[in-house]
Amino acid sequence: MRFAIYVRQHDNGEVEFLSREPNVMYVGRKPPMDYVLGILTGFSGSNAKEVTLKARGQSITTAVDAVEITRHRFMKDLRISKIAIGTEEMPPREGESRPRNVSTIEITLTKETKPNEEAKAMQEAQATKEKAASSQM
Amino acid sequence: MRFAIYVRQHDNGEVEFLSREPNVMYVGRKPPMDYVLGILTGFSGSNAKEVTLKARGQSITTAVDAVEITRHRFMKDLRISKIAIGTEEMPPREGESRPRNVSTIEITLTKETKPNEEAKAMQEAQATKEKAASSQM
Numbered sequence: 384m385r386f387a388i389y390v391r392q393h394d395n396g397e398v399e400f401l402s403r404e405p406n407v408m409y410v411g412r413k414p415p416m417d418y419v420l421g422i423l424t425g426f427s428g429s430n431a432k433e434v435t436l437k438a439r440g441q442s443i444t445t446a447v448d449a450v451e452i453t454r455h456r457f458m459k460d461l462r463i464s465k466i467a468i469g470t471e472e473m474p475p476r477e478g479e480s481r482p483r484n485v486s487t488i489e490i491t492l493t494k495e496t497k498p499n500e501e502a503k504a505m506q507e508a509q510a511t512k513e514k515a516a517s518s519q520m
Numbered sequence: 521m522r523f524a525i526y527v528r529q530h531d532n533g534e535v536e537f538l539s540r541e542p543n544v545m546y547v548g549r550k551p552p553m554d555y556v557l558g559i560l561t562g563f564s565g566s567n568a569k570e571v572t573l574k575a576r577g578q579s580i581t582t583a584v585d586a587v588e589i590t591r592h593r594f595m596k597d598l599r600i601s602k603i604a605i606g607t608e609e610m611p612p613r614e615g616e617s618r619p620r621n622v623s624t625i626e627i628t629l630t631k632e633t634k635p636n637e638e639a640k641a642m643q644e645a646q647a648t649k650e651k652a653a654s655s656q657m
Contacts (some may be wrong), residue, residue: 440581441578441581443580443581443584444577444578444580444623447580447605447623448623448626449529450605451605451607451621451623455607455621463605466603466604466605467603468584468587468588468600468603468627469588470592483587484592484639486581486584486585486588488584490605506546
């Protein structure tokens, strides 16, 4: 998970750190529960009111899964404030000459929960993940 | 491709056929270009101003691909008016007892093009699809 910090420079040269620093999480090939924990962790910071998930190609489905699991099982008051889709140009695969176009999704989540509730939800999510891992063995 | 007709019944018993009948297209496991053609066909009807794509599970990526290909290559003035995600309960797989939760996406597209331009775009899309099919042989 990476975090983005937003800075704005005014005409008089003064630099302002914007108070709302959106957490950005890149969704890849891990199981959805990993990103569920990522979302809950993102919201557990004292100032975090927003988490953005970004995914490409087949991981788009994983991103949607993670959001749906989080809001149905762990954070009932999670709001989806924005969904945007787009296209990104990727370098050609081995043996190919043309760049590939890959679809992307960006899902922004906002919360209205109190910090205590996230801590509880995170414990539950961790237990679910461990249970799932042990049942696969 | 299926079409949905929207009907509203008033308190006095009168039934009103809503003039804006959104075309609904279900995205499955075919290649994205099939759904690109579906979108263009949906818009080529004289009254169609809106096409909605619905997809589940791994087909979510295909739906996003189809929208992105359509608006970058065939209908530059296509607008994404709504994206919604959700969860659907599906019957258990063979050998399993519990129902599965599957993520869904719904993407609504609106256009501002004239009918003639769709006919041209459809010809182009058909040619692209045939070219892709012949290069795979």
